[in-house]
Amino acid sequence: MSELAEALRDVFREVFDDESIVLADNMTATDIDGWDSLMNINLIIALEGRFGIKFATAEISGLKAKGQNIGTLLKLIASKR
Amino acid sequence: MATGSIEFIVLLLLLTLGYSYVPSAWGKRAVLGACSAGFIAQFLPNLQSVAFLAAFVILGYAVGCRLRARPDHRLFGGYLVVLVAAFGVVQRYAVADWVLGDLLSGRTIVVIGLSYMLFRQIHFNVDAMQGQIPQTTFWGYLNYQINFLTLVAGPIQRYQEFSHFWNDPKPLLQTRHQVLSAYLRIFVGVISVAGVSAALLHAHDLMYAALAEANSKAAASAPVATTLRALAVFYLYPMYMYFNFAGYCDIVIGGAALLGLRLPENFDRVYLARNVLDFWTRWHQTLGFWVRDYLFTPMYKGLAEWNAARAPALAFLCYFAAFVVMGIWHGTGLGFLIFGLLHGAGASAAKLWEMYIVRRSGRKGLRQYLQSRWIRVVAIASMLHYFAFTLIFFSNDVEKFRVLIRASRHAWFGT
Numbered sequence: 001m002s003e004l005a006e007a008l009r010d011v012f013r014e015v016f017d018d019e020s021i022v023l024a025d026n027m028t029a030t031d032i033d034g035w036d037s038l039m040n041i042n043l044i045i046a047l048e049g050r051f052g053i054k055f056a057t058a059e060i061s062g063l064k065a066k067g068q069n070i071g072t073l074l075k076l077i078a079s080k081r
Numbered sequence: 082m083a084t085g086s087i088e089f090i091v092l093l094l095l096l097t098l099g100y101s102y103v104p105s106a107w108g109k110r111a112v113l114g115a116c117s118a119g120f121i122a123q124f125l126p127n128l129q130s131v132a133f134l135a136a137f138v139i140l141g142y143a144v145g146c147r148l149r150a151r152p153d154h155r156l157f158g159g160y161l162v163v164l165v166a167a168f169g170v171v172q173r174y175a176v177a178d179w180v181l182g183d184l185l186s187g188r189t190i191v192v193i194g195l196s197y198m199l200f201r202q203i204h205f206n207v208d209a210m211q212g213q214i215p216q217t218t219f220w221g222y223l224n225y226q227i228n229f230l231t232l233v234a235g236p237i238q239r240y241q242e243f244s245h246f247w248n249d250p251k252p253l254l255q256t257r258h259q260v261l262s263a264y265l266r267i268f269v270g271v272i273s274v275a276g277v278s279a280a281l282l283h284a285h286d287l288m289y290a291a292l293a294e295a296n297s298k299a300a301a302s303a304p305v306a307t308t309l310r311a312l313a314v315f316y317l318y319p320m321y322m323y324f325n326f327a328g329y330c331d332i333v334i335g336g337a338a339l340l341g342l343r344l345p346e347n348f349d350r351v352y353l354a355r356n357v358l359d360f361w362t363r364w365h366q367t368l369g370f371w372v373r374d375y376l377f378t379p380m381y382k383g384l385a386e387w388n389a390a391r392a393p394a395l396a397f398l399c400y401f402a403a404f405v406v407m408g409i410w411h412g413t414g415l416g417f418l419i420f421g422l423l424h425g426a427g428a429s430a431a432k433l434w435e436m437y438i439v440r441r442s443g444r445k446g447l448r449q450y451l452q453s454r455w456i457r458v459v460a461i462a463s464m465l466h467y468f469a470f471t472l473i474f475f476s477n478d479v480e481k482f483r484v485l486i487r488a489s490r491h492a493w494f495g496t
Contacts, residue, residue, distance in 0.1 A: 041381050
């Protein structure tokens with residue numbers, strides 16, 4: 001697991017308050033309990049703080065869109081760092 | 082010529098049949114542009130309205146270009162205030178009339194679909210400022226705003242989706258089956274709008290008139306008959322709304338697909354929603370997503386960053402604010418404000434209930450709760466009735482609520 005993926009997993013565990021979360025590239029929002037619109041914003045705030053990046057509105061709404069998964073989120077974060 | 086009228090359907094079908102024979106991308110854009118211009122022109126009653134529409138679109142595009150070149154939150158904030166104020170004045174919201182008084186008398190600006198244009202404009206400007214809008218042209222932006230297929234009642238398409246089509250207008254449907262399905266969808270839409278929803282509205286209006294008449298009589302009306310009429314009014318209106326709006330969407334989405342434009346879906350098994358938050362991901366989806374992305378998200382994110390400890394509580398404030406804006410966006414009457422407040426209350430209640438279950442039984446408990454068949458049935462039935470209740474205020478301000486209450490009281494208690 002890359003350093004970025006590990007850091008992302010830690011953020012997820014903290015935001016969703018669940019130490020058992022294990023991320024995989026093909027996982028989507030429906031695979032993680034409680035990932036609703038509100039938690040999506042909490043996740044974005046945590047990601048922005050952890051990685052020192054900013055997400056655009058279209059990117060925030062796109063995180064839970066069809067075709068998006070942990071792999072695309074990792075790529076998005078990597079492209080912004 | 083309203084969307085869903087015979088003239089509109091005939092012209093849409095003729096356009097879909099002839100569109101593929103238009104030789105070039107430039108020609109296709111010109112044909113669509115002419116259709117949109119002709120469509121909106123019939124709803125512009127005077128030069129003031131034309132001038133307002135021109136200023137609205139030109140200024141929106143200019144600000145978008147400026148923000149795209151040089152992001153500036155102050156400029157955007159200032160522009161947003163002007164934009165919303167202009168919208169309030171033109172739509173004649175009570176607060177605008179109160180502030181401006183006699184200045185507005187005699188001035189009648191009417192721009193159909195302005196509320197949709199407002200939301201498209203805000204989206205365009207925000208996304209442009211955040212670097213999410215590719216290179217654009219005024220011609221493309223103008224057609225995005227006045228596209229005759231989405232002008233009157235959405236769906237609220239995002240600019241990125243429209244520009245993909247506009248830059249390269251080519252057929253979307255590849256097989257004969259897809260083409261026939263699109264025509265079938267238009268046909269289903271016409272049946273829904275002109276047949277089913279018209280019949281439902283007629284029945285609703287008859288029942289409502291009977292209730293209102295019963296209220297005006299001195300003698301108490303038959304309790305059973307009055308109750309049945311009240312129930313008919315209660316249930317028929319949501320059914321009318323669904324068939325009318327979903328049917329309209331079928332017509333424009335099917336027609337757009339035949340022209341090569343993929344419009345976003347606007348309905349997803351609406352009457353399976355189990356709470357208000359779920360409901361707005363199924364009913365008028367593009368509006369629900371717009372409110373989530375451009376109202377709720379920035380509001381909640383800003384508040385949560387400002388005070389993380391109070392973020393969970395502040396979320397409820399954001400639900401109310403977002404749904405109130407959504408309510409009054411639909412219209413100017415008090416009923417729309419109540420409609421928004423009720424949906425804000427419903428969203429807050431759904432979230433509170435979810436938090437309570439998580440606290441009591443954990444995420445695993447919530448999963449089991451959501452999987453329970455009986456709880457699902459009760460939740461869906463409750464949501465259906467709650468939505469029907471909120472629509473009482475949507476259709477006829479607060480008068481319908483008064484009529485229903487008065488009729489029930491009159492019938493059962495003779496008062």
